[in-house]
Amino acid sequence: MTTTVGAEQATSEEELPPGGAGRDGDPFDRDELPAPPGATGALLRSLLRPLRRRVVIATLMLVVQQAAAQAGPLLVAYAIDRGVPAFRAHDYGPLIAIGAGYLLCALASGFFQYAFVRTSARVNQDVLLDLRGRIFRHAQALSVDFHERYTSGRLISRSTTDVESLRELLSEGLQELIGVILSSVYICAMLLWLDWGIGALAVASYVPLHFLIRLYQRRAGAVYAARSTAIAAVIVKFAETLNGIRPVRAFRRERANDAEFQELNRRHERKNGDALLEMARYVVGSRLVANTAVAAMVLWGATRVADGDLELGVLAAAVLYLRRLYDPIDRLGMFLNSYQSAAASLEKVAGLLAQTPSVPEPVRPSELPGRAGELPGRRVDFEQVGFGYRTGGEVLPRFDLTIPAGQTVAVVGSTGAGKSTLAKLLARFYDPTEGRVLLDGTDLRELSVRDLRRGVVMVTQEAFLFSGTVAENIAIGRPDATREEIEQAAKAIGAHDFIAGLPDGYDTDVRKRGGRISAGQRQLVAFARALLADPAVLILDEATSSLDIPGERAVQRAMHTVLHGRTAVVIAHRLSTVEVADRVLVMERGRIVEDGSPADLIAGTGRFAGLHRAWRDSLA
Numbered sequence: 001m002t003t004t005v006g007a008e009q010a011t012s013e014e015e016l017p018p019g020g021a022g023r024d025g026d027p028f029d030r031d032e033l034p035a036p037p038g039a040t041g042a043l044l045r046s047l048l049r050p051l052r053r054r055v056v057i058a059t060l061m062l063v064v065q066q067a068a069a070q071a072g073p074l075l076v077a078y079a080i081d082r083g084v085p086a087f088r089a090h091d092y093g094p095l096i097a098i099g100a101g102y103l104l105c106a107l108a109s110g111f112f113q114y115a116f117v118r119t120s121a122r123v124n125q126d127v128l129l130d131l132r133g134r135i136f137r138h139a140q141a142l143s144v145d146f147h148e149r150y151t152s153g154r155l156i157s158r159s160t161t162d163v164e165s166l167r168e169l170l171s172e173g174l175q176e177l178i179g180v181i182l183s184s185v186y187i188c189a190m191l192l193w194l195d196w197g198i199g200a201l202a203v204a205s206y207v208p209l210h211f212l213i214r215l216y217q218r219r220a221g222a223v224y225a226a227r228s229t230a231i232a233a234v235i236v237k238f239a240e241t242l243n244g245i246r247p248v249r250a251f252r253r254e255r256a257n258d259a260e261f262q263e264l265n266r267r268h269e270r271k272n273g274d275a276l277l278e279m280a281r282y283v284v285g286s287r288l289v290a291n292t293a294v295a296a297m298v299l300w301g302a303t304r305v306a307d308g309d310l311e312l313g314v315l316a317a318a319v320l321y322l323r324r325l326y327d328p329i330d331r332l333g334m335f336l337n338s339y340q341s342a343a344a345s346l347e348k349v350a351g352l353l354a355q356t357p358s359v360p361e362p363v364r365p366s367e368l369p370g371r372a373g374e375l376p377g378r379r380v381d382f383e384q385v386g387f388g389y390r391t392g393g394e395v396l397p398r399f400d401l402t403i404p405a406g407q408t409v410a411v412v413g414s415t416g417a418g419k420s421t422l423a424k425l426l427a428r429f430y431d432p433t434e435g436r437v438l439l440d441g442t443d444l445r446e447l448s449v450r451d452l453r454r455g456v457v458m459v460t461q462e463a464f465l466f467s468g469t470v471a472e473n474i475a476i477g478r479p480d481a482t483r484e485e486i487e488q489a490a491k492a493i494g495a496h497d498f499i500a501g502l503p504d505g506y507d508t509d510v511r512k513r514g515g516r517i518s519a520g521q522r523q524l525v526a527f528a529r530a531l532l533a534d535p536a537v538l539i540l541d542e543a544t545s546s547l548d549i550p551g552e553r554a555v556q557r558a559m560h561t562v563l564h565g566r567t568a569v570v571i572a573h574r575l576s577t578v579e580v581a582d583r584v585l586v587m588e589r590g591r592i593v594e595d596g597s598p599a600d601l602i603a604g605t606g607r608f609a610g611l612h613r614a615w616r617d618s619l620a
Contacts, residue, residue, distance in 0.1 A: 477533025
């Protein structure tokens with residue numbers, strides 16, 4: 001049982017957020033997570049790759065649909081130039097054939113349009129299902145330090161607003177894009193075949209449209225990225241306010257929050273207005289080019305018809321084709337609108353998915369050796385361990401610490417002393433920046449996350465409960481537990497009586513965050529959960545600090561049961577908690593300044609003795 005501490009002095013307080021304050025250049029603050037070049041395209045391809053067969057089929061359907069739809073004006077030209085003269089000569093066959101062909105093309109166009117929409121809808125839903133699942137699974141896999149810097153509101157925005165932007169692109173935008181490309185190719189080919197001069201002018205008119213589209217893409221890209229960030233800020237504020245509704249009401253923050261929310265809302269309105277303005281500029285410019293081109297070609301074609309150089313049917317078909325050629329330009333603008341929005345959203349999602357856990361799963365995990373003896377506890381060693389946040393600021397200077405199997409160690413000290421950081425290193429929420437944390441001689445970094453979570457369990461002050469029944473919450477640490485085992489754990493902790501008294505007993509829904517039961521009852525459920533999980537090492541992080549005296553006593557009785565035979569680290573805020581400990585560590589500014597049994601430290605003249613005397617005086 002040894003403790004040695006290096007001479008280095010901690011320079012950051014434990015409760016300081018990772019990275020410290022004033023991180024003006026932090027991409028987390030700007031909601032701009034970095035992603036490798038090409039990550040957005042790679043993400044979209046990976047989403048579509050499993051569905052490529054259906055994507056190809058849907059594209060072929062649209063090719064056939066556009067071929068059938070664009071045959072109409074050509075049939076009109078034949079009707080005017082061939083059918084009408086034949087009809088005057090009492091030959092009704094050409095007009096009947098043209099009419100039947102027109103009807104057949106209309107039916108084919110409608111059928112393949114329906115088939116395309118149905119197939120593409122299934123593709124869209126599968127892509128969105130896959131993407132939401134990826135975001136959810138990746139968010140759970142990321143380490144605690146990531147979630148301490150990246151708010152849950154932003155994660156919600158990634159899986160809702162940003163995924164919705166992709167849905168709009170896939171369900172409407174891509175169809176518009178493919179339709180515009182196919183119709184433009186078909187129409188230009190038909191115009192060139194009908195009359196080379198008109199077709200060449202139609203193709204030439206795409207040159208200014210091309211530059212107009214490029215300008216819109218360049219300007220709109222930045223606008224939509226800013227809009228995505230603005231709506232995420234609105235969601236973050238909304239979620240933060242509702243999650244903290246109690247302090248909001250207690251400190252009468254409603255007006256201040258409303259003012260901040262309105263400012264964020266107005267910022268989103270401005271960014272949305274910028275996007276609409278860019279769209280309006282594109283639509284006005286494209287219509288100006290299209291109308292000028294149509295007027296010029298119609299005037300030239302009419303002159304040629306008057307001179308006998310062009311057939312009337314060809315001019316009529318050309319006018320119809322020109323109308324169809326430029327009508328989709330507005331729809332192309334809608335696609336670009338959806339594309340820019342989706343591209344900005346996908347870039348943010350790709351940035352999120354590119355984040356790697358700072359506490360990675362080992363490639364070849366090691367197995368823990370068998371337990372020595374019947375008791376569940378295991379030996380814990382901190383070997384030359386030091387810790388500091390990735391963005392700077394040392395929290396724990398280098399130290400050594402050994403906790404024998406089955407020993408209960410209480411860790412006390414002022415706020416920011418490093419108590420919770422030590423516990424989080426043992427739970428492997430963080431990895432040390434130097435040194436190793438060992439469990440029965442095995443480095444925690446070599447254990448699979450599954451084995452680690454079964455071996456080391458942490459009970460926090462909050463005692464978070466999920467929506468669901470009491471039984472489901474107790475069984476979280478061991479989902480395969482039987483109802484009898486769940487009830488035995490609750491009885492051992494002393495929670496059975498209050499659970500049985502609930503409206504539906506163990507099947508009572510505790511609601512959001514366990515709000516249906518008291519804080520002390522939630523803590524007892526958390527202890528029953530820990531006991532059922534049967535860990536070798538148990539960490540209690542200020543497990544009684546928010547309880548009243550009766551609740552604290554109930555939890556302390558439960559602690560004696562759950563700690564029996566286990567290695568335990570108890571982060572103590574109230575010194576009454578220390579009574580269950582075999583050993584006490586006193587921390588100050590990241591350093592262990594006292595180490596001994598409670599009786600020895602109380603009998604001495606150190607910091608713990610002073611804290612204990614002050615606590616006893618407060619009870620007098």
